[in-house]
Amino acid sequence: MATLSRDDVEHVAHLARLGLSDDELARLEGQLNHILEQYEILASVPTDHIAPTAQTIELENILRDDIAQPSMDAEAVLANAPAREGAFFVVPAILGERD
Amino acid sequence: MTTELTRLHAHHMAARLRAGELTSRELTEAHLDLAEAQDHGLHAWLTIDRDRALAEADAADVRLAAARGEGREALQALHPLLGIPVGLKDLVSVKGGQATAGSRILEGYLAPYDAHITERLRDVGAVILGKTNMDEFAMGSSTEHSAYGPTANPWGLDRVPGGSSGGSAAAVAAYHVPLSIGTDTGGSIRQPAALTGIVGLKPTYGRVSRYGIIAFASSLDQIGPFARDVRGAAALLHAVAGRDERDSTSSPEPVPDDLLTLAHSDDEAAGSLHGKRLGLPKEYFVAGMEPGVETRVREGVAALEAAGAIVEEVSLPHTEYGLATYYIVAPAEASANLARYDGIRYGPRLGEGADVLADYLTTRGQLFGPEVKRRIMLGTYALSAGYYDAYYLKAQKVRTLIKGDFDALWARGFDALVAPTSPTVAFRFGARLADPVSMYLSDACTLPVNMAGLPGISIPAGLSEGLPVGLQLIGAPWSELELFRLARGYEAITADADWRTLEPADLPALADPSTPTPAERMAAMSIVDR
Incomplete structure (x- = not known):
């Protein structure tokens, strides 16, 4: 199986939205x-004709009736926001200028 | 007097409350006093809410008095948890209270609603004493990964209580509460129960609604009880189990009323072992298992046989793949679940505020701890383009084989399997922090049970080198009642064992206010989690 290079570690950290220091990246690489070496044992298990298991109880397509239910009060939802304005969450610029 | 009250089992407390010999306020105050005075050296608790607990205790006393006024039938209809103090792992939502999941990224967050299990505990009249310490986002086997400092083991204050539900386990073992709630994704109830000498059950996947519980790995997480005896654990499971439409993975499978019968019953024959067919999986006696642990487990098995159980060695041939499979599936699911922590809707936000991506990177990079970052990295990698089939899909297929090993034994008519819970007794602070894989091996005997979605219980089976050893019973899906009966039977046949009379060795040290905190102990040993 694959080995992760320092570049791979940086790439995965970016995908995961984790800002890591050089020390952290170096430690994580090791x-x-x-x-990942521990995962190699799985390659020896024949699984060509085995179906994957995503969950273990036989419940499927649990639906409820399409009837409006009360939801949480907006004030309760906004109460934990690190930044808010009126009834809105304040978000840093998404479509802004970047260097 | 008050110390004596905290030593009782939950069912003894319930009997005294009903008889009017004791009030929930007296009982709750005794536990609050002990926890507040002695948690300094243990750090089992992240919050203790005295005012709320006493208000709940007073409400329970009103219900108890009313039932006594109505007579015997009304008293019998009361739930055994009415008026009993419980602790909740700090990933359970209690409206208006903190739920940190042991992480800085949820510091200051106040739950806007009650978890399903919180509602159920309120319905039956349990008293919520506070929230317990845990490995960050339940990722760990020692509680050393809590962002708020580690928890110690009352059997040895320089040792871990196990994890991730280490605070809930230590609080029960140190008599701060008779009962507590934990969650178990790969062993996080059973392993700390074993390492602190108490009872801990991981129910069947889907048995307890997870609405209002902070998620780690959604195909594995289950909520379950800790107690100092089997009857207490059965009563607590009964209170929280059952279908809840707000968690689509919670099962309509009926919750047996006999859980309550067991919780109420003084009759030891309720746990008859005669003729029970138990499998002893040979793969669970793993390399690296401490000889003292193996001795205690084999003695436990011999005691079950002597009481009429039929024990047969069996094989779960895919056990050796459990660790690798788990450490692909769980991090993959965690990396998805933890994507929500973005510093926008709740939790602190770090960064300059100029650029949303930069703020995500800073917030998540600074506020997640090292183990959580490791798991997010592993999971993100395992799910990333080009590696999905080799890792995640492969692991899901091996998961099918692991589950199939157990299914084959249920088809052969086994009532349960008996195994060690943990290959070792409680280890010292720092012993496994430097090598994540050595920490992961702590759960080698518990995580296949999560992969297969089965119920498992750890019960005390004596001491090795002065530290508790747990015996694990594993059952077919929905067989919690059967597991409790077997465990009750084991409790009965070992009732006179010398070790049953022993209290955790370091309780006297906890009574000393100059005892260092677990964080101070780790600092003195220059142990850093990174």
Whole structure:
């Protein structure tokens, strides 16, 4: 199986939206590769004709009637926001200028 | 007097409350006093809410008095948890209270609603004493990964209580509460129960609604009880189990009323072992298992046999793949679940506020701890383009084989499997922090049970080197009542064992206010989690 390079670690950190220091990236490169080595044992298990298991109880397509239900009060939802204005969450610029 | 009250089992407390010999306020005050005075050296609690607990206790006393006025039938209809103090792992939502999940990224967050299990506990009249410490987002086997500092083990204050529900386990073992709630994704109830010498049950996947519980790995997470005896655990499971339409994975499977019968019953024959067919999976006696642990577990098995159980060695041939499979599936699900922590809707936001991406990177990079970052990285990688089939899909297929090993044994008519819970007793602070894989191996005997969605219980089976050993019973789906009966039977046949009379060795040290905190102990040993 694959080995993670420093570039791979940086790429995955970006995908995961984790801003990591150089120290962290270096440490993770070693730790993640050590953990990936533990995964190698799975390659020896024949699974060509085995169906995957995503969950273990046989419940499917649990639906409820399409009837409006009361939801949480907007004030309760906004109460935890780090920044808000009126009935809105304040978000840093998404479509802004970037260097 | 008050210390004595905290030593009672939950069912003894319930009997005294009904008889009018004791009020819930007296009982709750005794536990609050002990927890507040002695948590300094243990750090089992992240919050203790005295005012709310006493208000709930007073409400319970009103219900108890009313039932006594109505007579015997009304008293018998009361739930055994009415007026009993419980602790909740700090990932359970209690409206208006904190729910940090042991993370800085939820610091200051106040739950806007009650979890399903919180509602159920209120309905039956339990008293919520506070919220307990845990590994951050339940990722860990030692509670050393809590962002708020580690919890110690009352059996040895330089040792971990296990994890991730280490605070809930330590609080029960140290008599701060008779009962508590934990969650178990790969062993996070059973392993700390084993390491602190108490009872802990991981129910069947889908048995308890997870509405209002902070998610880790959604195909594995289950909520379950800790107690110092089997009857207490059965009563607590009964209170919280059952279908809830707000969690589409909660099952309509009926919750047996006999859980309550068991919780109420003084009759030891309720746990008859005679003729029970138990499998002893040979793969669970793993390399690296401490000889003292193996000795206690084999003695436990011999005691079950002596009481008439039929024990047969069996094989779960895919056990060796459990660890790798789990450490793909759980991080993959975690990386998706933890994507929601973006510093926009709740939790602190770090960064300059000029650019949303930069703020995400800063907020998540600074506020998640090292183990959580490791798991998010693993999960993101396992799900990323080009690697999905080799890792995640492969793991899901091996998961089918692991589950199939258990299914084959249920088809052969086994009532349960008996195994060790943890290959070792409680380890010292720092012993496994430097090597994540060594920490992951703590759960080698518990995580296949989560992969298969089965119920498992850990019960005390004596001491090795002065530290508790747990015996694990694993059952077919929805067989919690059967597991409790077997566990009750084991409790009965070992009732006179010397170790049953022992209290955790470091309780006297906890009574000393100059005892260092677990964080101070780790700092003195220069242990850093990174």
